[in-house]
Amino acid sequence: xxxxxxxxxxxxxxxxxxxxxxxxxxxxxxxxxxxxxxxxxxxxxxxxxxxxxxxxxxxxxxxxxxxxxxxxxxxxxxxxxxxxxxxxxxxxxxxxxxxxxxxxxxxxxxxxxxxxxxxxxxxxxxxxxxxxxxxxxxxxxxxxxxxxxxxxxxxxxxxxxxxxxxxxxxxxxxxxxxxxxxxxxxxxxxxxxxxxxxxxxxxxxxxxxxxxxxxxxxxxxxxxxxxxxxxxxxxxxxxxxxxxxxxxxxxxxxxxxxxxxxxxxxxxxxxxxxxxxxxxxxxxxxxxxxxxxxxxxxxxxxxxxxxxxxxxxxxxxxxxxxxxxxxxxxxxxxxxxxxxxxxxxxxxxxxxxxxxxxxxxxxxxxxxxx
Numbered sequence: 001x002x003x004x005x006x007x008x009x010x011x012x013x014x015x016x017x018x019x020x021x022x023x024x025x026x027x028x029x030x031x032x033x034x035x036x037x038x039x040x041x042x043x044x045x046x047x048x049x050x051x052x053x054x055x056x057x058x059x060x061x062x063x064x065x066x067x068x069x070x071x072x073x074x075x076x077x078x079x080x081x082x083x084x085x086x087x088x089x090x091x092x093x094x095x096x097x098x099x100x101x102x103x104x105x106x107x108x109x110x111x112x113x114x115x116x117x118x119x120x121x122x123x124x125x126x127x128x129x130x131x132x133x134x135x136x137x138x139x140x141x142x143x144x145x146x147x148x149x150x151x152x153x154x155x156x157x158x159x160x161x162x163x164x165x166x167x168x169x170x171x172x173x174x175x176x177x178x179x180x181x182x183x184x185x186x187x188x189x190x191x192x193x194x195x196x197x198x199x200x201x202x203x204x205x206x207x208x209x210x211x212x213x214x215x216x217x218x219x220x221x222x223x224x225x226x227x228x229x230x231x232x233x234x235x236x237x238x239x240x241x242x243x244x245x246x247x248x249x250x251x252x253x254x255x256x257x258x259x260x261x262x263x264x265x266x267x268x269x270x271x272x273x274x275x276x277x278x279x280x281x282x283x284x285x286x287x288x289x290x291x292x293x294x295x296x297x298x299x300x301x302x303x304x305x306x307x308x309x310x311x312x313x314x315x316x317x318x319x320x321x322x323x324x325x326x327x328x329x330x331x332x333x334x335x336x337x338x339x340x341x342x343x344x345x346x347x348x349x350x351x352x353x354x355x356x357x358x359x360x361x362x363x364x365x366x367x368x369x370x
Contacts, residue, residue, distance in 0.1 A: 003030065003037045003366075004097060008113040009105030010049030011067075012203060014272045018129055019049075019105040020056050021170035022358060028173070029359045040097055042090060043109045048232060052255065063089050067108040068135075086112030087119075094120050100366060101125055101145065106137045114140045125365060126161075127358070129169050129273040132296040133157060146365035148358060150273050165361040168351035169277035175258040176352065178282050180343075183263035194224040194333055197264035199257060201272065201291075204231020207320050208268060208289060213238075215326055216248040223247075224333065227264075229254045258282050265339055266332050268325075271303035271314075277354075279312065283347035285339045286312040287328060289320055310345035 007023055009015040023039045030037040038059075043049035045062040053060045066082040069075055090113045102117040103125045104110040114136075117124050123145035128137045131151040141147050142160040149158070150169035158164045184191050200208040209230050216226045227249045230236070238250060254260060261267045261284040269275050271288040279286045288307065290299035303314045313332070315325050332338060 001035050003035065004099045005037065005039050005101060005103060006042060006093070006097060006099040006113060006117075007039060007103045007105075008042045008063075008110040009107050010043035010047050010109040011107035013048065013052075013201065014129060014274050015105045015107040015110075016049045016052050017172070017274055018127055018170050019103075020052065020058070021172045022103060022105070022127065023056075023058055024172055025170065025355045025359050026362070028355075038097075040093075040099070042093065042113045047109060049109065055255065061089075061093055063093075063109070063112050065109045065112050083111050083115070087115045090116035091119065094122060101362070103127070103362070104137065104140070105129070106134045108136060110136050111140070118143070123365065125362060127167070127170070128154070128158075130298050131273070131301055132298045134295075146361055148361055150277070163361075163365060165357065167357040167361060168354040169273050170354050170358055171274070171277050171281045172258075173355070174256075175278055175281040176350070178258055178262035180262055183259045187259055187263055189225075189263055195260075195264045196224055196226050196329070196333070197257075197260040197267045198226065198228040199254065199260075199267070199269055199275075200229070200231055201270050201275070204229075204234040204236075205270060205289075205291070206235050207317050208270075209234065209236040211268075211320055211325055212248070213242050213245075217245045220326070220330060221247070225249070227251065227254075227260055229257070261286075265336075266329060268329070271299040271306075273298075273302055276302045276306055277351075279306065280346050280350040283343045283350075284312075285332070285342045286346070287325070287332070288312050288314050289317055289325075290314070292317040306346070306349065309349060310341065311349050312342060312346065 007019050009019040040059045041053045042061050042063045064082050064086040066079040068079045101123040105127045125146040126137050126144050127148040129150040141158045144161040147158040147161040147164045148167040152166045155164045198208050198212050212228045225247050229251050262282040267284045268287045271290045288303040290303045306312045307314045
């Protein structure tokens with residue numbers, strides 16, 4: 001028996017990685033049961049999803065979409081027109097592919113497929129990673145067959161959905177079971193060297209990038225190897241002087257952050273919901289720097305929920321800019337015992353059955369929506 005799923009979500013890795021994780025779960029479940037499934041993603045080929053989804057081996061269809069401005073502007077007309085054209089494309093795709101359901105992990109690229117699915121009476125299922133829902137998921141949750149949440153207690157927020165289930169945030173299965181020693185061996189990193197991994201999200205972080213570029217070459221860190229993912233939209237100039245820092249490795253994007261997070265003595269990260277799930281899945285020793293402009297400051301909430309249980313350290317964006325992260329990092333690198341304690345606490349917070357929660361919820365919702 002074959003199930004057919006269409007999945008949408010994109011713009012940032014915070015939307016794309018959960019979508020890929022859900023796809024992996026559905027594929028694994030089908031194989032385990034001796035069934036088959038077809039999974040087709042939609043998004044923008046020029047977006048990050050246009051690169052990561054095909055790279056992960058999934059079928060991808062390019063669909064037109066533009067973000068809606070928060071306030072009425074001339075660009076709103078352009079966005080509405082683009083999304084309506086995208087909806088028309090998705091209506092044709094639904095007729096061609098005939099999915100059993102549509103699954104969204106959010107982002108503006110999801111709007112055309114969700115609108116088309118609702119028009120065609122195809123069950124729509126949403127996964128919302130954050131404690132404070134994004135616009136697309138919140139807007140389209142009304143009448144959805146299922147809303148899956150990354151944080152508990154969101155039934156009231158999604159009260160107009162048919163069913164709300166707390167599943168936790170999915171991460172790809174290869175993030176679990178990693179060890180510092182095993183990941184270092186896989187990456188070819190000396191087991192005795194000090195490693196700091198820095199990642200400001202798929203779009204990058206000027207605050208974290210400036211910190212690394214300004215400190216990696218200092219004498220205090222001469223024995224520390226820095227690996228930084230500067231993001232697709234890096235806004236910080238990479239000068240020849242920076243490129244020549246011998247203990248600094250600069251990458252645009254790292255599609256296996258689990259290897260670096262588990263291999264590093266310390267990872268310096270933002271605190272998006274998915275990143276926090278990855279921290280616990282990999283048992284990373286993390287310094288979290290919440291993005292200060294996130295809606296409702298939800299990244300601070302995420303970070304403090306981990307740090308309050310000993311699973312990381314929180315440093316504000318302002319404190320990084322003021323130079324206070326340097327001493328925090330130095331102290332942590334010189335305290336292996338504290339690193340181990342943070343790793344242990346992180347692993348203790350991992351939700352290891354998120355996968356079965358998600359597949360069970362989807363299966364149940366499909367049973368209620370034949």
